[in-house]
Amino acid sequence: MKPFVPEKLPLENIAWEPLIPVIASANRSLAFFDGVLQGISNPALLLSPLTTQEAVLSSRIEGTEASLGDVLRFEAGEQPPEMKRQEDIREIINYRRALKQAEQALKHKPFNLNLLKELHATLLDSVQGRNMGRGKFRTEQNWIGQPGTPIEQAYFVPPEPGRVMEYLDNWEKYYHMQQSDALIQLAITHAQFEIIHPFLDGNGRIGRIIIPIFLYEKRLLSRPMFYLSAYLEMHRDTYVDRLRALGRENDAWNSWIQFFLTAVEHQARANAEKARSIINLYGRLKEQVIALTHSQFAVPLLDKMFARPVFQISQLEGKNMPTRPMIHGLVSTLKDAGILKVLRKGSGRRGQVLVLAELINTTEGKQVV
Numbered sequence: 001m002k003p004f005v006p007e008k009l010p011l012e013n014i015a016w017e018p019l020i021p022v023i024a025s026a027n028r029s030l031a032f033f034d035g036v037l038q039g040i041s042n043p044a045l046l047l048s049p050l051t052t053q054e055a056v057l058s059s060r061i062e063g064t065e066a067s068l069g070d071v072l073r074f075e076a077g078e079q080p081p082e083m084k085r086q087e088d089i090r091e092i093i094n095y096r097r098a099l100k101q102a103e104q105a106l107k108h109k110p111f112n113l114n115l116l117k118e119l120h121a122t123l124l125d126s127v128q129g130r131n132m133g134r135g136k137f138r139t140e141q142n143w144i145g146q147p148g149t150p151i152e153q154a155y156f157v158p159p160e161p162g163r164v165m166e167y168l169d170n171w172e173k174y175y176h177m178q179q180s181d182a183l184i185q186l187a188i189t190h191a192q193f194e195i196i197h198p199f200l201d202g203n204g205r206i207g208r209i210i211i212p213i214f215l216y217e218k219r220l221l222s223r224p225m226f227y228l229s230a231y232l233e234m235h236r237d238t239y240v241d242r243l244r245a246l247g248r249e250n251d252a253w254n255s256w257i258q259f260f261l262t263a264v265e266h267q268a269r270a271n272a273e274k275a276r277s278i279i280n281l282y283g284r285l286k287e288q289v290i291a292l293t294h295s296q297f298a299v300p301l302l303d304k305m306f307a308r309p310v311f312q313i314s315q316l317e318g319k320n321m322p323t324r325p326m327i328h329g330l331v332s333t334l335k336d337a338g339i340l341k342v343l344r345k346g347s348g349r350r351g352q353v354l355v356l357a358e359l360i361n362t363t364e365g366k367q368v369v
């Protein structure tokens with residue numbers, strides 16, 4: 001199998017006609033989602049569980065097994081017994097850091113290849129044995145196939161290393177071009193990135209981190225917060241098949257674009273609904289917590305719990321927070337009201353682990369605690 005030679009961007013012959021309906025509905029759904037996003041006063045805080053969920057699902061596409069619950073419990077000080085699970089969790093937390101890092105970086109300058117390398121360095125930060133070529137574009141030939149199989153049996157052999165920079169330059173220029181439909185441009189940008197496969201590992205995840213960044217820079221979103229991985233994970237086989245077809249068939253671009261736009265349409269609607277449920281939950285809990293505690297700290301406390309829905313009481317302490325005994329009193333009121341549940345009983349020096357149950361269930365879209 002020879003290294004693949006990617007097409008130069010922009011692509012010349014896309015058949016637009018069959019795409020028109022899905023272009024329209026994907027753009028409509030995304031605009032609706034952005035409307036919801038714009039109505040949220042503090043989306044970074046309120047949608048923080050969705051950000052963590054994206055990190056979990058995007059990493060799961062690549063084979064990590066840790067769940068949202070695993071990550072949140074880890075952050076509340078609970079170590080999972082297996083080493084593999086701990087490494088998964090670390091990668092997921094890195095992923096979330098990279099998402100936030102991208103959001104910060106865009107405040108200062110437009111997206112560029114350096115940022116891409118910085119995000120990669122964060123993603124593979126101190127992930128033992130999984131951090132090959134961290135923060136660097138590859139200088140070796142790589143291939144995609146069954147784990148452990150030689151290049152002869154690869155499904156796909158990305159471009160030769162000596163030409164990676166040339167392809168990336170073309171890709172970066174294309175990213176910044178003004179095209180008639182930004183969503184199609186994004187579909188092509190994501191796929192071409194996967195085809196170039198510029199890193200030794202982490203290409204799938206970096207390619208998905210680019211999605212919200214791109215939408216924000218093209219002004220389809222008011223903030224770089226849009227998460228596609230739930231759909232891609234649920235349709236993983238189709239996702240990979242359609243990418244794989246791009247290396248084989250000439251007319252595969254249309255079915256890839258069709259798939260990608262359908263993903264955006266579905267996921268924008270799902271995200272909008274989920275964001276609204278979380279906002280409603282926040283409003284409802286705010287009233288409840290104020291009514292139950294009559295405390296001036298009701299809202300700061302609730303905010304802390306939204307930022308970290310699984311926690312130990314000591315993690316609620318901090319600036320502008322009440323004294324430790326007061327926190328204990330407030331927490332026990334919320335436990336009695338059923339708002340907080342005990343995930344792990346305290347014993348000896350191990351503190352108890354509490355969970356803001358409804359927030360987790362709303363984020364997961366099902367009863368998990």
Ligand SMILES: Nc1ncnc2c1ncn2[C@@H]1O[C@H](COP(=O)(O)OP(=O)(O)O)[C@@H](O)[C@H]1O
Nearest residue numbers: 062144156194195200201202203204205243244
């Ligand atoms: N045949 C293929 N052609 C192009 N891209 C592919 C193909 N198969 C898989 N991919 C992409 O490659 C990603 C996996 O690459 P990898 O570098 O291991 O990323 P990560 O470490 O994030 O798993 C998949 O998520 C998918 O986006």
Ligand SMILES: [Mg+2]
Nearest residue numbers: 062201202203
């Ligand atoms: Mg990988």
